[in-house]
Amino acid sequence: MWELMAIPVLTSAAALWFGRNTSSEEHRIVQQTFEHYHIHVKDGKNNRYPQLVREYKSTKRIKLIYRTPLALEEKTLRTLQQVLSVTLDQEVNVSFKKWLIIEILKNKMPSYVSYGEVPYRKGWMVPLGKNRQGWHFHHFDHTPHTTISGTTRFGKTVMMKVMMTYLIEHHPWDAQFVIIDLKGGLEFNRYQNLQQVKRIASDPIEALYALKQVQKNMKERMDRFKRQGWSNIVDTPLSQRLFVLIDEAAQLTPEKFMEKEEKKTLAQCQSILSEIARLGGALGVRLVYGTQYPTSNVLNGSIKQNADLKVSFRLGSDYASKVAIDAYGAETLPSDIKGRALIKTHEVKEVQVPYLNHEEIWKRIGGYEVAKQTVVPNETGEDYVRLG
Numbered sequence: 001m002w003e004l005m006a007i008p009v010l011t012s013a014a015a016l017w018f019g020r021n022t023s024s025e026e027h028r029i030v031q032q033t034f035e036h037y038h039i040h041v042k043d044g045k046n047n048r049y050p051q052l053v054r055e056y057k058s059t060k061r062i063k064l065i066y067r068t069p070l071a072l073e074e075k076t077l078r079t080l081q082q083v084l085s086v087t088l089d090q091e092v093n094v095s096f097k098k099w100l101i102i103e104i105l106k107n108k109m110p111s112y113v114s115y116g117e118v119p120y121r122k123g124w125m126v127p128l129g130k131n132r133q134g135w136h137f138h139h140f141d142h143t144p145h146t147t148i149s150g151t152t153r154f155g156k157t158v159m160m161k162v163m164m165t166y167l168i169e170h171h172p173w174d175a176q177f178v179i180i181d182l183k184g185g186l187e188f189n190r191y192q193n194l195q196q197v198k199r200i201a202s203d204p205i206e207a208l209y210a211l212k213q214v215q216k217n218m219k220e221r222m223d224r225f226k227r228q229g230w231s232n233i234v235d236t237p238l239s240q241r242l243f244v245l246i247d248e249a250a251q252l253t254p255e256k257f258m259e260k261e262e263k264k265t266l267a268q269c270q271s272i273l274s275e276i277a278r279l280g281g282a283l284g285v286r287l288v289y290g291t292q293y294p295t296s297n298v299l300n301g302s303i304k305q306n307a308d309l310k311v312s313f314r315l316g317s318d319y320a321s322k323v324a325i326d327a328y329g330a331e332t333l334p335s336d337i338k339g340r341a342l343i344k345t346h347e348v349k350e351v352q353v354p355y356l357n358h359e360e361i362w363k364r365i366g367g368y369e370v371a372k373q374t375v376v377p378n379e380t381g382e383d384y385v386r387l388g
């Protein structure tokens, strides 16, 4: 039985018993962890800790094999894995099959990756980032909506621009964008010249107009799907996809102190966004919903439930992390590394998001800039994009 005790570990005894060199730094840390987390069994007055029986080292990994008198519970294995990963700052796998096996992989988590290194992927894919296992991508046709949370200046906007650039580079004729940039319209100003960008809204009134157009288009599309007997865009010949990007969704949340009219506008925006989240996926509309303030008001139920990819950069509290990605962890992301994020689908992974600066973005997609006429919003929506 594993129980709480704090007695020094018999490092040298284990070494002598098995006649191995057990002085490796990793083994020492593992032993300290056994001690600290009281991973031992009682044997009369003594505590018996797992004993090292083999240590394999290569340039890529270290494998430590321990003998233990009793099997370790799943919970204990998980704790060991988490503590050792953080302590060693390396990927660690812990398993038990007759022996306790601790494998330490030496690949380092990158603290910076450039967009230029991102490999090519076919389909409606975008890069999320790289970690010790390699690159991780998101497939917008499999999971249409995503939320991106994170405290200011950790990389939300850069990630949206990475997604946009990758989509435009790989689908220049089929990717379409509606951008709701509520940070004063500064971040995406130049993007309005891109042929793929159908509308940029920079305040709540423009946002409502843009969202109404998306809603209208979804309705037309729904009618067409019904006529054709289609149920999901991925099974149709339609090649275009419409991405609705929202940079600072908190600005679309009604607050008590606001005037009645303003609250009404924002409530309408929220209602259309929920509709897009519920119905848009099957119709080819993809939502990328970014916010600094992951609260239950900003990330409302419909959006959260329908966003099966949740991304979070560093957040201020474990509570915020739980709201943002349904898991703790974003609060412990390094505070000195920009672009470090957790991605949550069925499991949580840590990645380093690729970086792309302004100059490189325009080198890559500037060729798609066209002279556009300013379109005055009108009720007919005739200025609006037709999908497919």
Ligand SMILES: Nc1ncnc2c1ncn2[C@@H]1O[C@H](COP(=O)(O)OP(=O)(O)OP(=O)(O)O)[C@@H](O)[C@H]1O
Pocket: 112, 113, 150, 151, 152, 153, 154, 155, 156, 157, 158, 159, 183, 292, 338, 339, 340, 352, 353, 354, 355, 356
């Ligand atoms: N993936 C990345 N790799 C390296 N540096 C990055 C990365 N993403 C962002 N940065 C750095 O962090 C800065 C802030 O990034 P960004 O504008 O995306 O933050 P933000 O989370 O959108 O902030 P805010 O919410 O205040 O708008 C960038 O100007 C850049 O210097």
